[in-house]
Amino acid sequence: MLRPCVVLAIFCFSTGLAPAQVKTTARENLAPNPSFEDPDGAEGTLPDAWNFYPEKTGGRFGITQESAQTGKQALRIKATGALNGSEALLNGIDVQPGDKFTFSAYVRNSKSDPMDKAVTGMLAIEWTGAYGKEIGRLTGKSWDSRLAKNRWIFVSIDTVEVPKGCTRAVFGVHLTEAKSGGKGSFLVDDVSIVKK
Numbered sequence: 001m002l003r004p005c006v007v008l009a010i011f012c013f014s015t016g017l018a019p020a021q022v023k024t025t026a027r028e029n030l031a032p033n034p035s036f037e038d039p040d041g042a043e044g045t046l047p048d049a050w051n052f053y054p055e056k057t058g059g060r061f062g063i064t065q066e067s068a069q070t071g072k073q074a075l076r077i078k079a080t081g082a083l084n085g086s087e088a089l090l091n092g093i094d095v096q097p098g099d100k101f102t103f104s105a106y107v108r109n110s111k112s113d114p115m116d117k118a119v120t121g122m123l124a125i126e127w128t129g130a131y132g133k134e135i136g137r138l139t140g141k142s143w144d145s146r147l148a149k150n151r152w153i154f155v156s157i158d159t160v161e162v163p164k165g166c167t168r169a170v171f172g173v174h175l176t177e178a179k180s181g182g183k184g185s186f187l188v189d190d191v192s193i194v195k196k
């Protein structure tokens with residue numbers, strides 16, 4: 001069976017559309033509300049379209065206008081002081097083994113509420129199979145209290161292949177707190193999930 005992208009390419013060539021348009025379609029950002037501009041909200045408002053862990057967000061996540069990589073808003077992810085605390089901004093996508101993805105975002109330490117040494121952040125992709133069973137997890141390079149406060153830093157997990165048996169991938173921006181619990185927050189903007 002022809003893959004959808006091959007079918008699309010044949011269709012475009014047969015109708016005379018430029019190959020550049022195929023390229024644009026193939027690089028669609030699958031992250032919802034990727035720049036956290038919706039809703040146009042007050043500090044602390046939850047952004048549209050995303051999922052969260054834990055589901056009872058408890059002030060961990062919220063739109064901020066402290067800084068923005070693009071637009072006028074970003075997302076703040078805040079430590080709560082919970083011992084071994086863990087929280088994440090999540091988006092799940094149905095996938096097929098062999099699909100390839102690049103997952104990226106811009107992150108920045110908060111000037112008004114900086115991360116302390118007990119707080120780290122990272123990108124992660126969780127691969128799940130039948131009945132939602134986790135079959136693997138991939139993490140990017142973590143960031144900590146040394147993360148810049150005066151500029152946005154690009155972080156990514158580049159071109160990873162969906163493993164055998166995986167039907168859904170959950171893309172997440174994670175904050176973890178040490179045994180003692182942490183304080184502070186980092187900002188996230190322009191999340192990108194692109195199928196190669």
Ligand SMILES: [Ca+2]
Nearest residue numbers: 035070071073
């Ligand atoms: Ca933004």
